[in-house]
Amino acid sequence: MTNAKQLVYSAFYRTGLFRWFGRKRNGAILMLHSVVAAHPAREFHPNRQFMMTKEVFEELLDSFESFGYEFVTLDDVVDRLRTDRMDGKFVCLTFDDGYRDNLEIAWPICAKRGIPMAVYVTTGIVDRTEPAWWYGLEEWIATRERIVCNLSGRLDVVQTTSLAEKEAAYDSIAIRLQRARPTERKAFYEDVLAREGIDFAGYSDAVAMTWDELRTLASEPLVTIGAHSISHCALSRLPHAEMRHEIAGSRSMLERQLQMPIQHFAFPYGDPSTVGTREFSACRKLGFTTATTTRHSMLSSIDVHGLHQLPRIPTDPFESRQTLAVKLSGLPGRFKQLRDRLRGSAPAESLKTNADTTG
Numbered sequence: 001m002t003n004a005k006q007l008v009y010s011a012f013y014r015t016g017l018f019r020w021f022g023r024k025r026n027g028a029i030l031m032l033h034s035v036v037a038a039h040p041a042r043e044f045h046p047n048r049q050f051m052m053t054k055e056v057f058e059e060l061l062d063s064f065e066s067f068g069y070e071f072v073t074l075d076d077v078v079d080r081l082r083t084d085r086m087d088g089k090f091v092c093l094t095f096d097d098g099y100r101d102n103l104e105i106a107w108p109i110c111a112k113r114g115i116p117m118a119v120y121v122t123t124g125i126v127d128r129t130e131p132a133w134w135y136g137l138e139e140w141i142a143t144r145e146r147i148v149c150n151l152s153g154r155l156d157v158v159q160t161t162s163l164a165e166k167e168a169a170y171d172s173i174a175i176r177l178q179r180a181r182p183t184e185r186k187a188f189y190e191d192v193l194a195r196e197g198i199d200f201a202g203y204s205d206a207v208a209m210t211w212d213e214l215r216t217l218a219s220e221p222l223v224t225i226g227a228h229s230i231s232h233c234a235l236s237r238l239p240h241a242e243m244r245h246e247i248a249g250s251r252s253m254l255e256r257q258l259q260m261p262i263q264h265f266a267f268p269y270g271d272p273s274t275v276g277t278r279e280f281s282a283c284r285k286l287g288f289t290t291a292t293t294t295r296h297s298m299l300s301s302i303d304v305h306g307l308h309q310l311p312r313i314p315t316d317p318f319e320s321r322q323t324l325a326v327k328l329s330g331l332p333g334r335f336k337q338l339r340d341r342l343r344g345s346a347p348a349e350s351l352k353t354n355a356d357t358t359g
């Protein structure tokens with residue numbers, strides 16, 4: 001979080017404005033990724049922002065309990081929206097992508113407390129046909145002082161000596177990879193493997209569940225499995241048939257592998273530059289009960305009319321309890337909307353620099 005943002009959050013907290021504003025905003029879908037034993041020590045580690053240590057995760061759950069939140073499933077969220085029962089405080093935990101630590105670390109913590117969780121699975125990563133490229137990209141840049149990037153027909157030589165250079169290179173290439181077509185990304189992985197010996201495919205094995213592991217997690221009654229596309233690409237940038245295949249294909253593979261109906265979907269990245277009305281409509285027509293975005297907002301009664309574009313509150317492994325309390329009031333999202341309106345711009349979120357915006 002930037003210093004300016006921290007100052008704004010702090011002002012919202014100290015003035016008590018968040019408490020007044022949040023008095024009627026009670027429900028949230030929370031977005032998480034990895035829960036890890038510890039963060040790697042190295043300084044350049046852009047994926048750190050998606051990794052919460054298990055201690056911080058437990059503290060997060062403690063905070064929600066102390067704020068008076070009830071932990072609910074995605075189906076409960078839908079039920080509350082449809083029956084307009086939005087009065088109590090409730091939160092639904094969702095984890096994106098299908099990391100192995102969701103089974104090994106997050107789930108035992110949730111199970112012990114009786115807390116439900118949902119996991120949105122990118123099927124290509126579990127199937128090992130798609131790499132968790134954000135880890136490969138990090139490793140490549142971390143271990144080189146200069147890289148040659150050949151992506152989408154463009155050849156760039158990038159200096160990656162200092163930490164600032166590495167971070168800038170990561171951000172720039174990650175955004176281009178997010179926007180690239182699956183075929184362009186595949187050519188990129190093959191090129192880096194051939195020239196540099198970095199095997200992007202190996203990172204799926206290192207960090208993501210196998211089908212057997214996913215079946216173990218899916219068999220838990222408190223766990224909901226949702227789909228999260230096949231290749232984790234920016235769906236709005238694909239032709240219609242490819243976009244539909246990414247959504248429907250990930251569901252059918254999960255249903256085949258897990259032998260259970262899959263009712264929920266999360267859009268990869270999930271911000272307005274990667275998903276829009278065409279994708280919301282596709283999920284509705286394909287019969288999903290819900291689809292979630294990375295629009296940062298608390299739930300409200302009106303969301304019953306937009307079950308295929310539900311908002312989620314992102315988690316930050318380094319944020320304070322005060323920041324979380326302000327975030328849950330819905331005030332920062334409203335503030336941002338007003339600021340965008342005053343500036344005369346559309347309320348779009350910027351495309352963030354990793355696998356997910358997270359998402």
Ligand SMILES: [Zn+2]
Pocket residue numbers: 096097228232268269355356358359
């Ligand atoms: Zn994701």
